[in-house]
Amino acid sequence: MKQFLLTMAGVFVGLMLFFFVAMVSFFGFIASIASSSSKDITPAHAVLELDLRQGLSDQDPQNAFAIFSGGSQSVMTIIQVLRAAETDNKVEAIFVRLPEGGVAPAAADELRLAFQHFKKSGKPIWAHSQGLYPSGAVVSTYMLGASADQLWMQPDSSFQAVGMASEDMFFKRFFDKYGVRADYEQRYEYKNAVNPYLYSDYTAAHRESELSWMGSIYRTAVLTASADRKQNPQTFLATLEAGPYSAEEARAKGLIDQVGQVKDAEDALIAKVGGDAKLADFDDYAGGAKARMGSGSGPVIAVIGAEGAIMTGKGGGGSPFGGEQTVWSDDVAKAIYEAAEDKDVKAIVFRVSSPGGSDTASEQILAAVRAAKKAGKPVVVSMGTYAASGGYWISSQASAIVSQPTTLTGSIGVFGGKFALGEALGKFGVDVRGVSVGSDYAGAFGTGDEFTPKQRAAFSAWMDRIYGGFVARVAEGRKLPQARVREIAKGRVWTGVQAQQLGLVDQIGGFYDAVDRAKALAGVKGEVRLKMIGGAKSPFEALGRLFGGTETSMKTLAAAAWVMGDPRSQAILDQMAQSRLRDRGATVLAPTPIRQGR
Incomplete structure (x- = not known):
């Protein structure tokens, strides 16, 4: 027993020493990141590449360690950095990489407003898509792309921004089969977060609510995109819903502007603003821009x-x-x-x-x-x-x-x-028993x-x-x-x-x-x-x-x-x-x- 305790103590001390050394190295790395991110490394003539394919949070993570979890960008940082870029003489344009699935609708709305404001500075903003697929609110992703000065798509890619769909799994029959009782109450009939546990299908109120907010989001995206594309809303809607299309078909129908690889679009934008411009990562630029914000x-x-x-x-x-x-x-x-x-x-x-x-x-x-x-x-x-x-x-x-x-x-x-x-x-032979005192x-x-x-x-x-x-x-x-x-x-x-x-x-x-x-x-x-x-x-x-x-x-x-x-x-x-x-x-x-x- 004594030897066992000594061994366990040694293991614990070893773990703590390892952890301490790892943390010292970790914080050294954090400090180097913080130092480098606050420096302005933007080229004299830059086209900032904003890549939205890794996901979006609304705000910066509260978690100081989120950098190591492959965390997403935040809408709040992007819109503030875009404001800074408007008046930065080094920034010539913005190049946006769109995700293949749906951007959260309100995030797309917020970013679209930021894009529109950036364009008023006289600087171009272009977007490129490698395909739009029916995942989430993909119409909102398309709406965001449509707000750019030019929207490109990769050759032979798929344009499937034709509507919105939602799906829920209902567990009532499964629970009944295995004896699980979902004992819930709601205030009131539209509070449907637990409906999948209580029913085997949508209730009338649940279905009404889902279709209502989905329809509202879809109408907003379509009307906004048609306005940005300068097309009649009804004609635009009919064209959209007649898809899906290939990128080439989408261009022929006026849904996008150009077909080309990412490199083609990047080169075309650089040529537009001046051949000496260089691509710069938006996140790298954001580090220096954020360090300058809030001053004055x-x-x-x-x-x-x-x-x-x-x-x-x-x-x-x-x-x-x-x-x-x-x-x-x-x-x-x-x-x-x-x-x-x-x-x-x-x-x-x-x-x-x-x-x-x-x-x-x-x-x-x-x-x-x-x-x-x-x-x-x-x-x-x-x-x-x-x-x-x-x-x-x-x-x-x-x-x-x-x-x-x-x-x-x-x-x-x-x-x-x-x-x-x-x-x-x-x-399964498990008996649940309980005792209590006081009130029932x-x-x-x-x-x-x-x-x-x-x-x-x-x-x-x-x-x-x-x-x-x-x-x-x-x-x-x-x-x-x-x-x-x-x-x-x-x-x-x-x-x-x-x-x-x-x-x-x-x-x-x-x-x-x-x-x-x-x-x-x-x-x-x-x-x-x-x-x-x-x-x-x-x-x-x-x-x-x-x-x-x-x-x-x-x-x-x-x-x-x-x-x-x-x-x-x-x-x-x-x-x-x-x-x-x-x-x-x-x-x-x-x-x-x-x-x-x-």
Whole structure:
């Protein structure tokens, strides 16, 4: 036993030494990246190549280690860097590589506005596609390409931007076969995130809601693309839906401008702006451009971001090397309070791209929004891909809400429940037993059995309270009668253009439209300085949080395992964070049908 303990101690010390050396090397590498990315290495005459094929997040990752997970670019960085490039004499043009699948519609809308603004500088922006395939909202990808001065496609590639489709898997018959009981309640019929567990097909409300927002997104993309291509909308729609086409056919029908390889398009653009121009990577340029942003004088508009599922607590509890974005309520609320107390800050632009999550976390953030307004700082919400359910909760009492036409928002509702697995596990010889003291409700979320009638009544009343509170906050923030909010709520998802018609959104536009709205509300004229508050932590702070507090040993060993190449460690850390949201019982979370294509 003594030898065993000595051996284990040696292994542990060895792991810690290895981990320490690896981290020293790692942070040295991080420092070298940070140093090089802040230098201006742009050629004297540059065509910036913006490659959108690796996916898009709405905002920069909060995770300081995201560079090692093959992370995507962010819409917010791209649009800000494009603004900087407009006035940079070194930048002659932009060359965009389009993904083959669908860009999230609101992301496409935001980027299109940035492209249009860039073109006003007199500099060209061209796009190239190696094919458009029916994956996600591919019509939005096409719309983005159509906004460029020229849209090229690779020879013999496929143009299949002919519509939108969505597919869901329903598990009811599978659950019935194996004895799984999905014991959920919804407020109300359009709150369909758990419908796949409860039914074997779309309900009438579910189908109505899906077709409504999909139709709205499709109409927006088609009308916008036809306007940019200067074609009659009806003729354009008929041509589009008569596909699919080859690249050559698409050109003959006026859907694109040129057919050629990537190199052909690059050479043609370089020849247009001057033969001495050189291609430069957009990300390399962005590093230097971002280092120059936010400097200068003038009134300050604070910019605070919130992307991902909304959860209580502080960031740093999940995997350091990947995973989804999360809106941590402590972090976002702290950033809003900090902006409210900053004497230089005249207004706040709150960028929200979230399908929701925890009701209590959402309320914590909304309380900070109210406090900022009380301190005399207007808060303008700029909506990204989603601002639904809890994402709308945190937006509902802002001074103004600016949404893209295809943002998915609303979903004012709540669902909750559990899976009862007792019967299913019993078939494999596993018996679930439980004991409890106190109220019968103490054991309500046990996995063995469905709710008892008494438990269900208590749970149902709790969900009614959450729903009623949600409706009340929206009614107060949007200055609508509660009866009207209940009519348009019921968990239904709306697009931004639909939400504006219903009074849930004030203005259709992008991030810089929200900045202009914030300036107007604050009485600020002229140029302003945008100040990012909150957001990504430094690697050192992220590491400190990772190993701080409870569960230190588990996180240390998991991180060490990652360094040694064990992929299971990332899953462990991701599950630690996600389980907090799944186990809440009642959730203000919207379905997330929009996926980023590649």
